[in-house]
Amino acid sequence: MNVAVMKTKAEQGLAEQFEKVADKLPGSTAVKALRAAAFGKFGALGLPHRRIEEWKYTDLRVGIKDVLPPAVSDQTPVTSGDLIVALGPLAHIDAYRMTFVNGNFRQDLSDWDGATGFEISPFSNALTSDSQSSAIDPSVVTGPDGDATIALNTALMTDGAVVRVPEQASPDKPLLVVFIRAGRTAQLMTVRNVIEAGPRSKSTIIEAHVMLPGAVVDGQTNTLNEITVGEGAEIAHIKIAIDEGKSLHLANSNVALKADATYRGFQYTSGQAIARNQTHVTYLGEGGKLDLSGAFLARGSEHIDTTLVVDHAVPHCESRELFKGVLDDRGRGVFQGKIIVRPDAQKTDGKQMAQVLMLSPDTEFNSKPELEIYADDVVCGHGTTSAQLDDDLLFYCMSRGIPQAEARALLIESFIGEAMDKVEHEALRDALMQYARTWLTNDKS
Amino acid sequence: MLEIKNLHVKLEDEDKVILKGLSLTVPKGEVHAIMGPNGSGKSTLAYVLAGRDGYEVTDGDILWNGESILDMEPDERAAKGVFLAFQYPMEIPGVAGLTFLRTATNALRKKRGQDELTTPAFLKLVKEKGAELNIDIEMLKRPVNVGFSGGEKKRSEILQMALLEPTLCVLDETDSGLDIDALRVVSDGVNALRNKDRAMLVITHYQRLLNHIVPDKVHVLADGKIQKTGGKELALELEKSGYADYTGKAA
Numbered sequence: 159m160n161v162a163v164m165k166t167k168a169e170q171g172l173a174e175q176f177e178k179v180a181d182k183l184p185g186s187t188a189v190k191a192l193r194a195a196a197f198g199k200f201g202a203l204g205l206p207h208r209r210i211e212e213w214k215y216t217d218l219r220v221g222i223k224d225v226l227p228p229a230v231s232d233q234t235p236v237t238s239g240d241l242i243v244a245l246g247p248l249a250h251i252d253a254y255r256m257t258f259v260n261g262n263f264r265q266d267l268s269d270w271d272g273a274t275g276f277e278i279s280p281f282s283n284a285l286t287s288d289s290q291s292s293a294i295d296p297s298v299v300t301g302p303d304g305d306a307t308i309a310l311n312t313a314l315m316t317d318g319a320v321v322r323v324p325e326q327a328s329p330d331k332p333l334l335v336v337f338i339r340a341g342r343t344a345q346l347m348t349v350r351n352v353i354e355a356g357p358r359s360k361s362t363i364i365e366a367h368v369m370l371p372g373a374v375v376d377g378q379t380n381t382l383n384e385i386t387v388g389e390g391a392e393i394a395h396i397k398i399a400i401d402e403g404k405s406l407h408l409a410n411s412n413v414a415l416k417a418d419a420t421y422r423g424f425q426y427t428s429g430q431a432i433a434r435n436q437t438h439v440t441y442l443g444e445g446g447k448l449d450l451s452g453a454f455l456a457r458g459s460e461h462i463d464t465t466l467v468v469d470h471a472v473p474h475c476e477s478r479e480l481f482k483g484v485l486d487d488r489g490r491g492v493f494q495g496k497i498i499v500r501p502d503a504q505k506t507d508g509k510q511m512a513q514v515l516m517l518s519p520d521t522e523f524n525s526k527p528e529l530e531i532y533a534d535d536v537v538c539g540h541g542t543t544s545a546q547l548d549d550d551l552l553f554y555c556m557s558r559g560i561p562q563a564e565a566r567a568l569l570i571e572s573f574i575g576e577a578m579d580k581v582e583h584e585a586l587r588d589a590l591m592q593y594a595r596t597w598l599t600n601d602k603s
Numbered sequence: 604m605l606e607i608k609n610l611h612v613k614l615e616d617e618d619k620v621i622l623k624g625l626s627l628t629v630p631k632g633e634v635h636a637i638m639g640p641n642g643s644g645k646s647t648l649a650y651v652l653a654g655r656d657g658y659e660v661t662d663g664d665i666l667w668n669g670e671s672i673l674d675m676e677p678d679e680r681a682a683k684g685v686f687l688a689f690q691y692p693m694e695i696p697g698v699a700g701l702t703f704l705r706t707a708t709n710a711l712r713k714k715r716g717q718d719e720l721t722t723p724a725f726l727k728l729v730k731e732k733g734a735e736l737n738i739d740i741e742m743l744k745r746p747v748n749v750g751f752s753g754g755e756k757k758r759s760e761i762l763q764m765a766l767l768e769p770t771l772c773v774l775d776e777t778d779s780g781l782d783i784d785a786l787r788v789v790s791d792g793v794n795a796l797r798n799k800d801r802a803m804l805v806i807t808h809y810q811r812l813l814n815h816i817v818p819d820k821v822h823v824l825a826d827g828k829i830q831k832t833g834g835k836e837l838a839l840e841l842e843k844s845g846y847a848d849y850t851g852k853a854a
Contacts, residue, residue, distance in 0.1 A: 549656065554693040557653045558703075559681035559711035559767060568706060572697030572746075 168218075169204055171225030173197075175346070176313060182230045184316060185285040185296075192297050196312035203306040215492040215524040216463040218306075221432045222406060226346040226378050228314050232260035234341035236370065241267050244338050244370045247592035248398070251585050253334040253364065254278075256319050260339060261347030261379075263317050267336075275329030275361065281318035281350050294320055294352050300384060301412040301438045302467065308410055311382040314348035318381075321363060325356040325388070332362035332394075332583065339377045339405075340370040346378040353395070355419075357388040362583055367399040367407065375404040376431075383411040387419035389443065394422040396581060400593060401429035403458050410436045415475075417443025424581050425452035425481075426590050427462050428597050434463040441475045441503075448477040451580040453590070455597050456489030456521075463492035464512075470503040473533075477507070482577040483514035484570055485521035495540065496528040503533050510540040515573050517547060567598045605629040605771055605802050610663035612644075612651055621647045623827035624663070631770070632799040636813055637806045638838060639824035640846040645806045646690060648824070649775040652804075653687035654680050667771060681707075682714035686769030688760040690776040692748050700743030700759065704729065708766055732765040736792040754785030761792035772796065772803045778812040790815030810842040825849035 176197050183193060205222060206213035236259045242249045256278055257267035263280040270278050284294035296315070301308050319335045337349060355361060367379060379399075387393050399407050407430045413421050427433050439448050454462040468477045483491040493512040514523045527540035547569055555565035574594055581587040605628065612622040621644045629635045639645050651658050652665065654677035664671050672680050695703065708728075709719040720728065733740035738758050748756050757777060764772060774793065778786055793816050797803065805816055813821070813835065821837040823830045823846075830849045831837065 551693050551695060553653075553655050553677060554689070554695070555703075555707075556677035557655075557681060557687055558707035558763065559678050559714065560707050561678045561710060562676065564706065564710065565678075568698060568703070569695070572695060575697045 165204060166219050168222040168225050172310070173201065175225055175228055179228050179230050179314075183228075183314065184282045186287070189285050189296055193313045196309045200306050200309040200313060203304065203309060206306050212465065212494070215494075216432065216434055216461065218432075221461070226344045226376075228316070229260040229262065229345035229347050230316060232262045232345070234259055236264070236267065236338060236340045238267060240340070240370050241336070241338065244340075244368045245336065245366065246368070246596070247589035248334065248364070248366055251332065251334060251364070251589060253332040254329075255334050255336065257336045257338065258317060258349065260341065260345055261316050261337065261349050270333070273329065273333070275323060275327035275359070276333050277322040277324065278333070279320045281320050281352065282316065284320055284352070285315070296350070298384065299382070299412065300414055300440065301382070301410050301436070305410070305436070307380060307408045307434070307436070308382060311348055311350060311380050311410065314346070314380070315350040315382070316348055318349040318351040320352045321354070323355045323359040323361045323391070323393070326358045327356060328360045332364055332586070334364045334366065337365075337367045337379070337381070338370055339368070339379075340373045342374050344374045344376045346380070348380045350381070351383045353383060353385045353393070355387045355391040355393040358390040359388065360392045362394040362396070364586065365395065365397045369401060375402045378406040380408045381410070385411060385413045385421070387413065387415050387421050389416045390418045391416075392420040392422070394424075394582065396424045396426070396586060397435070398426045398590070398593070399428075399430065399433060400426070403429055403431060403460060405430050407433040409434065411438070413437065413439045413448075415439065415441050415443070415446035415448065418445035419443070420447040420449070422580070422582070423448075423450040425454075425464065426593060427452065428455040428593070430460060430462065432461045432463075434465065436465045438467045438469070439477070440469045441472050444472050444474040446472075446475040449580060450478070451480040451577045453482050453484075453574045453577050453594065454491060455484045455594065456491060457486040459488045459490075461490045461492070463494075465492070465494040467496045468498065468508065470497065470499045470506045470508065473502060473504045473506065475503065475506055477509070479510040480577050480580065481512045482574045483512070483523065484517065484574060485514055485523060486517040488518070488520045488522075490522045490524075492524045493542070494526045494528070496530065497538060497540070499529075499531040499533050499536050499538065501532040504535045506533060506536040506538065508536070508538040511542070513543045513545075513573075515547060515570060516544055567595065570598055571595065604631055604668060605804070606666040608664045608666070610651070610665065611661045612647060613659050613661055615657050615659045621827055622651070625824070625828055627822060627829055629802045629804055631802050633819040634797060634803040634805060634816065635820045635822060636818040636838065637804060637822050637824050638808065638810070638841055640850055641808065643825045644827045645808075645824055646775055649687055649773050649806055652773050653677055653685060678710065679714075681767070681769070682711055684770030686764050686767055686772050688757075688764060688772065688774045688777055690779055692756040692760050694749045694751075695747035696749050698747050700745060700747050701726075701729070703747045704743065704763065704766055707763070711767055729766065733762060736762060736765055736795060737788060738762050738792065753780035754782065754788070757781060757785065757789045758792070761789055765792070765796060770801055772801065774803065774805045776807060777805070778807055778809060786812070786815060810838040813838045823849055
């Protein structure tokens, strides 16, 4: 390992932590070699910083001061009652459940008995079984090469969900994959989910990162999703990350769409000191559809970054992105949306919109749409807006008897509601709105 | 009873004085019209009554049922029965009309010490009021006023007025942007809401509205003051002679 390029205290700390836990991390000899190579790559790359174009607005060298010990075979006690409390409004969703506590699978808190249409197993099984017998190859990552957060994920991944939806299957309920942070020890959790939607299947997967009330607030999470949507398949993937202002959340979703496949993604993010959702979508066949939206809410000095790369590699594909942000205090939002249309990708139809509501004069929003179009017969557009709450609308609501706080909440809800409406599952949409409402009523200002 | 006493109002951010000692009394059960040329302060009066930001009352007072409302927030005034029908009703994308009205109705009921209505009870009430006013409540399923025609927006204001049960109704240029059919529907709606406990202030530039909503009194507002008060015939007189007598120039 080239220690000379390790520059910051955090990078140094990561190297020490990796050395300390390398033997304890789950995996065969091949996996250990994979981890070592990945960490070597991270060592060469270092933490991403502002002079790397993709990380211009989210500098992890500045943002990550301390490194937390990786959570390996964590045994923090969590009861099913705790799980309900941690889930909040999500607890009412009728869904199969797979639960992880501090990044480690917990059978006792999981329940997918009788699940038809989902084949579910913990990712740690794929790490420990020899590569010949496992259907999952942990070395496969389709995201951008040279991304330090992905390299770190491979080096330290402990567990996660492996979900297969068989051909033509249409599970009767969504699958809720819950990652709970619990206990008083601040830890680094590294998880990987592998999701394969078989041809012509139709399913909904909810990925929720929540904390148990009373748990240590400064946890770190690095999560990576490898998602393949088969021919003619449709998957709704709702990712929720909710925290209390001190945590770090680094998330990658790499999505591959085969012919006529549809990926409907939604990302709800609030309460992290730093959060970065990177989504990388590649079209592998014609007729693919992407409908990706999200809502992010930041206050205090929270910083939430949404970075998308949508790669139209083949013709006749469609992409839609709609992100809504609500920023208060010194909250900061970042939106980077890159749409690449390759020379052969004629008839591409891509539209992107990012809008934020700035509730305080000290908020900041950095928006960077990038269209790289190499084909000539395409329809592509993007837009960004940032605005304050409309005083005239506020007056109108109040003149009808609605108190100011309630009127503000109503207008903010209506603003993010447009994005939330993209979530087709009604109870889930209501739960998301409930999270947003809770965020609004927790307003300390 | 509404009592406006020697009201002086200027814009908060500019040195522009708009109302210069306006006095006016509207007893319960009466409908008064305020007519005046453009720029006379009609809309300012409407907004100051409802409590909009941006105006500074430098002198005088507004009493509603003997109580000054000047220090009250708009929602508190609404709870006391004040309702402003806007000249240009606002569009609120993303909020369904029914949600908006249910929120407002229940906020008001809470403040007035009444029980909040359940969703079915609220829907029943909306249907009843809609039928009374001959207003199709289908439009309430859409976001508030979004994509509405001028007539639909005004009808939606009148329906809100009926639901929120105000005791002081201020109608700001309710006739603007209405064709004759829409004007009739809106006027019929307003007339249906006239009763002995309700005071109404109808602000308009043109006499035409007053053929439909016949006022008990007409006040001429020009240069920030009431210049003349008379019966409904004063409106007809104004229609003939214009506002020139009150402004020193042709309006």
